Amino acid sequence: MEVRVAEKRGFCFGVEAAIELAEGALREHGPGNVISLGPVIHNRDVVSKLERAGLIQSGDLDRIKPGSTILIRSHGASPRLLEKAHQRNLKIIDATCILVKKAQEAVRTLHEEGYRVVVIGNVDHPEVQGILDYAPNVIVLDHVDEIDLRLPERARLGIVAQTTHSPEHVGEIIGEIAKRPFQEIKIVNTLCLEVVRRQQAAVALCAQVDVMFVLGGLHSANTQELARLCREQNVPTYHLENKSQFEASMVTGRKVAGVTAGASTPEWVLTEFVEHLRSIPE
Numbered sequence: 001m002e003v004r005v006a007e008k009r010g011f012c013f014g015v016e017a018a019i020e021l022a023e024g025a026l027r028e029h030g031p032g033n034v035i036s037l038g039p040v041i042h043n044r045d046v047v048s049k050l051e052r053a054g055l056i057q058s059g060d061l062d063r064i065k066p067g068s069t070i071l072i073r074s075h076g077a078s079p080r081l082l083e084k085a086h087q088r089n090l091k092i093i094d095a096t097c098i099l100v101k102k103a104q105e106a107v108r109t110l111h112e113e114g115y116r117v118v119v120i121g122n123v124d125h126p127e128v129q130g131i132l133d134y135a136p137n138v139i140v141l142d143h144v145d146e147i148d149l150r151l152p153e154r155a156r157l158g159i160v161a162q163t164t165h166s167p168e169h170v171g172e173i174i175g176e177i178a179k180r181p182f183q184e185i186k187i188v189n190t191l192c193l194e195v196v197r198r199q200q201a202a203v204a205l206c207a208q209v210d211v212m213f214v215l216g217g218l219h220s221a222n223t224q225e226l227a228r229l230c231r232e233q234n235v236p237t238y239h240l241e242n243k244s245q246f247e248a249s250m251v252t253g254r255k256v257a258g259v260t261a262g263a264s265t266p267e268w269v270l271t272e273f274v275e276h277l278r279s280i281p282e
């Protein structure tokens, strides 16, 4: 069948840097001697490859032997966790993306400037969990319905957003906040342009195809957002991790398929998938 691929897709610079740091740490310290605090990125194919190369994964700092080397993933970590790691004499390799660091710093600065900090994001996402602790009493919300429930009346609000959110989603919430009589609203733009460009390319591709495939980790926020945007264009959309989840019925009666991939999806996953689709007779 005919297959078109999004012009902008796949690995972003933050993910590439995190993987390079993990591989470099394994070369320096040897297999079995580097511990990642959670998956380095939200992609099982990449994480399994790193595990096969000897990267250990742990979610519990207390169980890591003092003196070990730990890797902070691209989503970053809270100051509390970093402090605890120092106290336990752990060597830290910090793969936090520079854009996530910018969001963390923005939260700290807004608080120092006297704003009540608001994060527009998913409270369960590790990036948001990490940045929460950069100021006290940070409010997290992700839907316009939460504005009146969560935000203190007439406060001076300092707003940042989860880096992987779409400008449309964040803009909708900020637009609603602006309709209320808050004393002041200061917004720091923490959105990642790498993500925005992938979103724009996916939406553009939706206009040319009759089925869309979004490849990437099922827990990857930016991949989920890509799939959500494609569905909004009224194109049947499948969010798959890789070729193994493909079923022929997904393209029954379809002529042109579009394929894109989240910022944590390696190019080989996309290439394998595209080759498979192209081999299906029209």
Ligand code: SF4
Binding pocket: 012, 013, 014, 015, 074, 097, 098, 099, 100, 163, 164, 192, 193, 194, 195, 222, 263
């Ligand atoms: S998607 Fe953006 S914020 Fe996230 S790791 Fe990549 S470059 Fe950094």
